[in-house]
Amino acid sequence: MKIERIETILMSYRYSQSEAWKWSGGATLQRNCVLVRITTDTGLTGLGEVGESAYLPRSIEKIVQERFEPMLVGEDPMDIEKIWQKLYIQSCHYARKGVVSTIMSGVDIALYDIVGKYLKVPVSTLLGGQYRKKIRAYASGGMYKDEEDLFSEAASYVDSGYFGFKMRIGAQDPMPEVEMIRRLHARIGNRIQLLVDAGQCYTNFPWSYTTALKVCKALEDCNLFWMEEPLHPDDVEGFVRLSRATTVPIVAGENEFTRYGFAPLISRRGVSMVQPDVTRSGGISECKKIASYASVHHMDCAPHIFGSGVGFMANLHFIVSTPNAIVVEHDQTLNPLRESPLLCSIEYKDGYIHMPEGLVGLGVELSEDVIRAYPYIDEDAVRKPDFIPLW
Ligand SMILES: [Mg+2]
The missing domain is CATH 3.30.390.10 (Enolase-like, N-terminal domain)
Structure with a gap:
């Protein structure tokens, strides 16, 4: 061929x-x-x-x-x-x-x-077979909105069974956001875990190490599942210092690339978990290597997923076949491109994404109709x- x-x-x-x-x-x-x-x-x-x-x-x-x-x-x-x-x-x-x-x-x-x-x-068979048939999902949303709207969004995920809710922060002054997270935790924290994404690759107001430490310290009693990208990806030393200085689990990886980029974060324990993405980090084969290297350090992976249905399915095959990939990110923002290329829709039920059975390859098929529908x-x-x- x-x-x-x-x-x-x-x-x-x-x-x-x-x-x-x-x-x-x-x-x-x-x-x-x-x-x-x-x-x-x-x-x-x-x-x-x-x-x-x-x-x-x-x-x-x-x-x-x-x-x-x-x-x-x-x-x-x-x-x-x-x-x-x-x-x-x-x-x-x-x-x-x-x-x-x-x-x-x-x-x-x-x-x-x-x-x-x-x-x-299925692609998962090529990756060692299915270690699991379903994977625990967290709801990834929490974009900027009124506090009450954010609280209602969080409550909706409690009702639908997600173990966690990821929200975004990164304003010029982080302390009002910290106070809001504390209020959200007080209101709902016993029913869902909060994941906070500081997105330091995206904001116009990148945190210094001191700011990142101050924010994490102020959130230590909120039982966060993690704090994501609190520092710039080039500041590996900062990640190492921060992880040692706070009890909040620190994660990163959506803006890191290949096993060579992930190696120092993992081996120096700059993070508690890594977030490779098969559509960004170098592909499925590279993510298997990153996960394997993380496993050598008894570290888990929490893959980043925020694209179309093709990327979702590719990440899902990687996750179900990888013992130390422990959660799946379920993007809650409006995106018809997430479902339209799929042969069968993403099956979320009671806190888990289920791997469809009987797939061949990725299990996606892009019709010309779909391409025409979304020029x-x-x-x-x-x-x-x-x-x-x-x-
Ligand atoms: Mg992120």
Whole structure:
């Protein structure tokens, strides 16, 4: 079997004014997804998701066409490790992290989809089989809104059985947000665990180590499941110091890439859990290596998931086959692209996402109707606020 071509498929869903939401990174006005479809000379195709859809879809399309298609055409899609090494080595001078890692991720996922379809098995079987059939889910929402609306949102997840509720913070002054979390915990904390995402890669007001420590200390009695990205990903030393200085579990990883990027965070215990994402960190094969390295340190993974149904399913195959991947992120924001490419809808019940049975490959099938229904819109998906230096 030989790879004949690779296409990039872009899709969008533009929010109405009332559907758009705000968070520390700006205003999200549109959801995109960036998919790659690899076609082989047998007619078999594979789909993968590139986990950078907010800012660079057109650039990714160009990079895939100019650099990735020539590296892939003629390769046997069964040779996943060889292809990963080829892409990594031949792009090293201009890549290693960031957007090229997200493209490599999409390619790697699409290759697993092809191999699964060829062998007529689910991707999870290729990864060692299903360690579990269902996985505990937390509700990922909590964008900026009135406090009462946020409290009602949290209460709705209690009613539907989620063990945790993730909310976003990252304002210029974090202390009012800390007080709000304390009030939320007092109101509902005995019925659901709070996960707080400080998103320091996105906010205009990145925390210093001192701020991160102050925030964590003020939340130590709130039984947080975790504090996510309280520092910039380059501040590994800060993560190490912070993890030692607070009882709040610190996590990060959605803005880290490949096993080489994750290694110091894990081995130096900068975090309590790592958050690789098969659409960003280097693909399914790379996430298995990251999880394996974490397991050497008796550390769990809590994969980051915030894309379309293709990325969701790819992450789910990774999670169900990986003993130390212990929770699944269930994005609650409006995104029709999360369900539309799926053969069967995401099954959430009583606190768990269930792995569908009888899948072949990833278990996704993108019809031309769906592509036509969500044409790509060349507009900013996220509007960034003005940058105002703090000092
Ligand atoms: Mg996050």
